[in-house]
Amino acid sequence: SPFRSGVPSFSPISDPAAPNQPFVIGVTGGTASGKTTVCDMIIQQLHDHRIVLVNQDSFYRGLTSEELARVQEYNFDHPDAFDTEQLLHCIDTLKSGQPYQIPIYDFKTHQRKSDAFRQVNACDVIILEGILVFHDSRVRDLMNMKIFVDTDADVRLARRIRRDTVERGRDVDSVLEQYAKFVKPAFDDFVLPSKKYADVIIPRGGDNHVAVDLIVQHIHTKLGQHDLCKIYPNLFVIQSTFQI
Ligand code: ADP
Ligand code: C5P
Structure with missing residues (x-):
């Protein structure tokens, strides 16, 4: 109790996000589950805040020439x-x-551009999206809210075939081979087990407008608390003390 010694001792803010730091949201799920679509829907609804979307894909290591020569054997998952x-x-x-x-x-x-970057600036909200953003505990610990986008595997595979042939220069056979050899096993080994860390699970991805609306409402509440914390730094310290 804060009153154990007879004198109120004020505890630190219970929210892991310090008032002056951006609110960090992690969004994960299997390939083509609709992670990017859900992030775009959230960003559209939070238009009055400064938001940065960070894709884990941007941090893929570029392949060496030996790895490139045998790219069908490379595990991107x-x-x-x-x-x-x-x-x-x-x-x-x-x-x-x-x-x-x-x-x-x-x-x-399968390379990073050597001469170009995407410059991102200070923001109120960071959304970090990717198949393995819940895998490393150090990355997870930076998040204030964790979302898992849960879409059936057959729907994801169908979308992936279309996307990888249309946008990523692949043929159907190579997509299916890569899926069976690497994508599905890595989903079972790494992505699905990370679902347990989620605060919120969204069935059906971007089709689920109710879930996205609820998440946006929650973020608005949290950002409102952040703004209040900036103006009245002691407000939530006192509140958390009296909740003990
Ligand atoms: P992820 O970021 O998880 O890989 P995306 O949001 O990029 O998933 O979606 C993967 C592909 O599926 C994209 O081509 C996208 O246009 C399509 N897609 C995503 N959500 C839906 C949906 N609800 N209905 C139809 N197509 C969708
Ligand atoms: O957008 P999505 O979450 O589907 O992106 C992750 C997927 O991209 C992984 O499943 C991986 O197999 C695939 N990938 C690829 N080729 C690369 C890098 C990633 O097929 N060069």
């Missing part, structure tokens, strides 16, 4: 395919209010 140290540095930098230059990844060449 394993955690080691990403430069997680750099992703952590990116989120830390943005959380501290500094701008960051995010790499631009090309799914056709």
